[in-house]
Amino acid sequence: MPGRPIAIAALLTLLVIAAGGALAGGGPSAGELRALLEAHGVEALPALSPPALPPPDPALYVxxxxxxxDPILSGNRDIAxxxxxxxLLATxxxxxxGLGTGTSGLGSARFHVPGRPFIAxxxxxxxxxxxxxxxxxxxDGRVMQGADGRFNTPAGEALPGGLSSVLAAQAMFPxxxxxxxRGFPGDADINGAENTLALLDDPALDPDYTAIWAALTDRLLAIPAYVDLFRAAFPAVPPEQIGFQHAAEAIAxxxxxxxxxxxxxFDRFLAGDDAALSDEARRGAWLFYGAAGCARCHAGPLLTDQAFHNVAAPQLGPGQEEEGPLDYGRGRRTHNPAERFAFRTPPLRNVALTAPYLHNGAYTTLEGAVRHMIAPVEGLRSYDPGQLTPELAANVWDDPLTLEAILSTLDPLAGSPAPLTDEDVAALLIFLEALTDPSAADLSALIPPAVPSGLPVGGR
Ligand code: HEC
Ligand code: HEC
Structure with a gap:
């Protein structure tokens, strides 16, 4: 890439200026910020056309x-x-x-039912x-697509072909x-019938993915409206060749x-509109891509390097099976102790709308999350469980041994390399708010009035 050395030199110069506090108080000019963003390889996200997914044909979307x-995809037919x-909750x-099958309600009106687990x-x-x-x-990156296009998922060889994106591969798993x-053995579905999906375990496969996907496909194709929808979305595929991968493609x-x-x-600024970011937002961006060091991980057009880092997030909740009550994150997948407590860097577009934050929702405010990211060790040591519901607050694992274990694999990139003031934090927050697409604030028009199974629309 011929422009690269120049870009890196420009970046270094700008970083020196930023670190030296030459801009303390005022923000950078639009041109200065643009140069820094270019050096970081940050671009506006393409609209929904190549190189993003091609816009789906309407039948696939429907x-x-x-x-x-449709809760028809749940073993108990009670959750979509x-x-x-x-x-209504910013996706x-x-x-x-959260709380899965066996509970009811939406968001903060979804109450814990004794005997049903919190989602980890x-x-x-x-x-x-x-x-x-x-x-x-x-x-924890358990569904990945390699550079060769192949998927790495918990299903191994059982994953069917025909999946065109990592998003479609993901949709095979919930x-x-x-x-x-899916539910647990012994569950009854909302009609009082035995939950047979919950029984489809195979000690070797854990669970029996192929059988679960086949059973769900049969369940869908027993509903005439779904037969019509699949036929319209996949006109070239005979009904007997429809598999759950087709459902996953449509969901994706x-x-x-x-x-x-x-x-x-921010995207409008990246696309060339100098006036799109306020002075304060530009100053926040300057810190984000400069002295605060955020872009070391929240990098590139998606604001994530899609890599795994231990940023000393507090541990809370039920944890993961044999590690419980802890959650080793990426380390659980790789069995590499050095990767314990590392989680994938989240993307940040619309982040002001999507509280709570971190892999377990430890922070209920954006400011709390940002202050943690600036000083992770202090954040972990002084974490306040009072921001959680009482039930979860009683499940925060902050004993000295756990804190020591978390800090022992802390990512060397974590934390701000330069001390930041309260004004800096305010500027960072204003920058993060400038990542919000105004039309994402009200998504209520996306809720369909009914679903083909006739069950209550998911989330009601
Ligand atoms: C009970 C709540 C629940 C239900 C139901 C649910 N999800 Fe999720 N979803 C989660 C949680 C929790 C995670 C994160 C799990 C993890 O990373 O280990 C997640 C992760 C995802 C991700 C990954 C996003 C990313 O950037 O990593 C996608 C995509 C997704 N879900 C789509 C779906 C689809 C499609 C369905 C229905 C087939 C679904 N979810 C059903 C709770 C749920
Ligand atoms: C070392 C890499 C790294 C650096 C540097 C970093 N982050 Fe993060 N960030 C992460 C990871 C990883 C998570 C998720 C951690 C978890 O859940 O355990 C995260 C989570 C977040 C979240 C919560 C987002 C959500 O959807 O839950 C925000 C907000 C955030 N970071 C902002 C920042 C800001 C602002 C900075 C700079 C002050 C920064 N980060 C620096 C890696 C990083």
Missing amino acids: LGEALFF CATCHHP GDGLSL RHAPELFNRGQRAWRVMFW VTSPAEM AYEAAAFAFTDSP
Whole structure:
């Protein structure tokens, strides 16, 4: 890439200026900020056309929308994707840790039912996941797409072919999770019938992915309206060759189109509109890409390097099976102790709308999250569980041994390299607010009036 050395030299010069505090108080000019962003390789996100996913054809979108909101995909027929990724809650559930099948209600009106587990991690927002640059899904990256296009997922060889994006590969998995959608042995569905999906375990496969996907496909194709929707979306595929991968493709096409929000002031600035960012937002960006060091991880057009870092997030909640009550994050997948407590850097577009924050929702305010990111060690040591619901506050693991374990694998890149003032924090927050696409603030129009199964629309 011929422009690279010049860009890096420019970057270094600017970083020296920023670190030297030459701009303390005032913000950089639009031109200065533009040069810094260019040096960092930050570009406006493309609208929903190549190199993002091509806009889906309407039939694929309509099928995906139905599936996203239809509790028919749950073993107990009581929870849809939308329940945890709801338009009224900025494509999340508004909770630190969510509650899956066996509970009812939406967001803060979703109450814990004794005997049903909290989901171990926070339900992330789903904005702009259709961008082609995405390669890594989930906080621990358990669904990934390699440079060769191949998928690495918990299903191994059982993953069917025909998945065209990492987002589609991801959509194969929520239905297989007992706590999220599938349910547990002994559960009855909302009609009082035995939950047979919950029984499809195979000690070798853990769970029996192929059987679960086949059973769900049969369930969908027993509903005439779905037969019509699949036929319209996949006219070249005979009904007997429809598999759950087709459902996942449609869900991904829907998510990619419905949750694409790339018209933030920051994106408008990147596209050339000097006036799109206020002085204060430019100053925040200058810190973000300079002295505060945020862009070391929140890098590139998606504001994430899609890599894993331990930034000393507090540990809370039920944790992960054999590690419980802890959650080793990426280390759980790689079995590498050095990667314990590392989680994928989240993207930050629309972040002002998507509280709570971090992989377990430890922070309920954006300022809390930002202050933690500036000084992670202090953030961990002085973490206030009082911001959580009492039930979760009683499940914060802040004993000295756990804190020591977390800090022992802290990412050397974590924390701000320069001391920041309260004004700097305020500027960073104003910059983060400038990542909000105004039209993402009200997504209520996305909620369909009904779903093909006739069940209540997910999230009601
Ligand atoms: C019970 C709540 C719940 C339900 C239901 C649910 N999800 Fe999620 N979703 C989560 C949680 C929690 C995570 C993060 C889990 C992790 O990273 O380990 C997640 C992660 C994701 C991600 C990854 C985003 C990223 O950037 O890593 C996508 C995409 C997603 N869900 C889509 C879906 C779809 C599609 C469905 C329905 C088929 C669905 N979810 C059902 C809670 C839920
Ligand atoms: C070492 C890499 C790294 C650096 C540097 C970094 N972050 Fe992060 N950031 C992460 C990771 C990883 C997470 C998620 C951690 C977790 O959940 O355990 C995160 C989470 C966040 C969140 C919460 C987002 C959400 O959706 O939950 C915000 C906001 C944030 N960072 C802002 C910043 C700001 C502002 C800076 C600079 C002061 C910064 N980060 C510096 C890696 C980094």
